[in-house]
Amino acid sequence: MDKEAGRILKAAVVAIAAAALILITLILPAEFDFDPLGTGQALGILGLSGSAPKTVSQQDTNYQEDAIQFILQPYESVEYKYRLKKDSSLIFSWKASGAVTFELHGEPDGGPEGFAESFSIGKRDYGNGTFTAPFSGIHGWFWENRGTDAVTIDLTTAGFYSAALKFRDGFVDEKSLDNSTQAN
Amino acid sequence: MIAAYRCGLYLSKHPRAWMVAGMLLALPVICSAHNISADNARFVEGIDGPAIxxxxxxxxxxxxxxxxHLLFLLGVIFFLYRARDILLFVTLFTLGHSITLMTGVLLEVNVNAYLIDAIIGMSVxxxxFENIDGFRxxxxxxxxxxxxVFIFGLFHGLGLATKLQEFALSSEGLVTNIVSFNIGVELGQAIALAFILLVLLQWRQRESFQNHAFVTNTFLMTAGFVLTGYQLAGYMWV
Structure with a gap:
């Protein structure tokens, strides 16, 4: 093998080695949670992108089910929220007999008085989905009927919350939930 | 493509235009830094009918x-000096990827996006490797x-097709929409080429080009291996 070929082969080997090093120490830990050398942990980039989707996430709170109905007269509103720890989730479905204004939001524990983070806002007559709490606190819906007819809203949820709170007409009604007391 | 070449030539003679060019080049990077692809998908899936x-x-x-795609293009034109050659190679690449983009989406060819992207990495x-005369x-x-370049163009087109297929496309106005996407790809390619040429033409005037061409292509090869490994990991684990 002549000198030039040797130089090229060396370049190819260097390229493969450098690529393997970059992949193993940086990209695989950051993108795929695969960290054979512990470099991802050491650099704090392990699981950075979270691109390996978590199909299963274990929850340490008891499983709950809840169903509730509200009747809103024109220009009445109600808030209904669940106490969820960070990363706890629930699955929800609500249907209304007419379009209502809604806002799905959360209030972090220990946050400033009246502070809420909005996650979803709109005007519809239904909502289906899953919700995973980005922080510990109370999370749920504000509904308002801005129409001219009374609207009935039916909400069904299941998930890993510890309490449900209803805010209506200036009153707060907290309902503690555990498996022994089935929700209405 | 000649326009892209001229643009690069112009910019290489007018250093001040670099600043503007740099800002323009940074724009898509800044825009994509905030991941908007999910919003794009939602928008596209709401489309029912032709939307050019x-x-x-x-x-x-x-x-x-x-x-x-950009790294591959950089490799392709790295040692092409004449505008005619650049035009010829880019046209072959365009022809290749247009064929598989169109047929891939229309015939609903189902290829794994990770495997295709791994092949695209290997094209880099x-x-x-060819640029450093490795094969010979x-x-x-x-x-x-x-x-x-034509055959790898076919693979790049399949990659483009998988990206377009990720959107739940409506069959209403499908051909118009694929052609529009294809034209957009070519426009984007012309813009990107203009900037690549701009840098290359500047660099070729310096002595460092000959000295560093080998190392640069070794880096390019490294980047290709990284892309391939990244996509294969995605294929295995995602």
């Missing part, structure tokens, strides 16, 4: 922000560079 501008935009965006490795010197073989 949105699909053209998406095609251009995919090309301008698609570093795998191939081109860089080490293996004593020589591929026809024009045929190779």
């Amino acid at each position: 501008a949105p699909f053209m935009y998406l095609g251009a965006k995919h090309m301008v922000t698609g570093y795998d 490795v191939y081109k860089a 010197q080490v293996f004593a073989i020589q591929f026809n560079a024009k045929v190779a």
Whole structure:
């Protein structure tokens, strides 16, 4: 093998080695949670992108089910929220007999008085989905009927919350939930 | 493509234009830093019927922000000095990827996006290895560079098709939308080429170009291997 070929082969080997090093120490830990050398942990980039989707996430709170109905007269509103720890989730479905204004939001524990983070806002007559709490606190819906007819809203949820709170007409009604007391 | 070449030539003679060019180049990077692809998908899936501008935009965006395509193009034109050669090779690449983009989506060809992207990564490795004369010197073989760029163009087109297929496309106005996406891809490619040429033409005037060409292509090869490994990991684990 002549000198030039040797130089090229060396370049190819260097390229493969450098690529393997970059992949193993940086990209695989950051993108795929695969960290054979512990470099991802050491650099704090392990699981950075979270691109390996978590199909299963274990929850340490008891499983709950809840169903509730509200009747809103024109220009009445109600808030209904669940106490969820960070990363706890629930699955929800609500249907209304007419379009209502809604806002799905959360209030972090220990946050400033009246502070809420909005996650979803709109005007519809239904909502289906899953919700995973980005922080510990109370999370749920504000509904308002801005129409001219009374609207009935039916909400069904299941998930890993510890309490449900209803805010209506200036009153707060907290309902503690555990498996022994089935929700209405 | 001649326009892109001229643009690069112009900019190389007018250093001040660099600043503007740099800002323009940074724009898509800044835009894509905040991941908007999920919003794009929602927008596209809401479309029912022909929508020329949105699909053209998406095609251009995919090309301008698609570093795998850009690295391959960089490899292809690295040692092409004449405008005619650049035009010829880029046309072959365009022809290749347009064929598979159109047929891939229309015939609903189902290929794994990760595997295709891994092959695209290997196309970068191939081109860089060819640029340092690896095939001739080490293996004593020589591929026809024009045929190779066309064949890899076919794979790049399949990659583009998988990206477009990720959107739940409506069959209403499908052909118009694919053609629009394809035209957008070519526009994005022309824009990206203009900037690549701009840098290359500047660099070629300096002595460092000859000295560093080998190392640069070794880096390019490294990038190709990284892309390939990244996509294969995605294929295995995602």
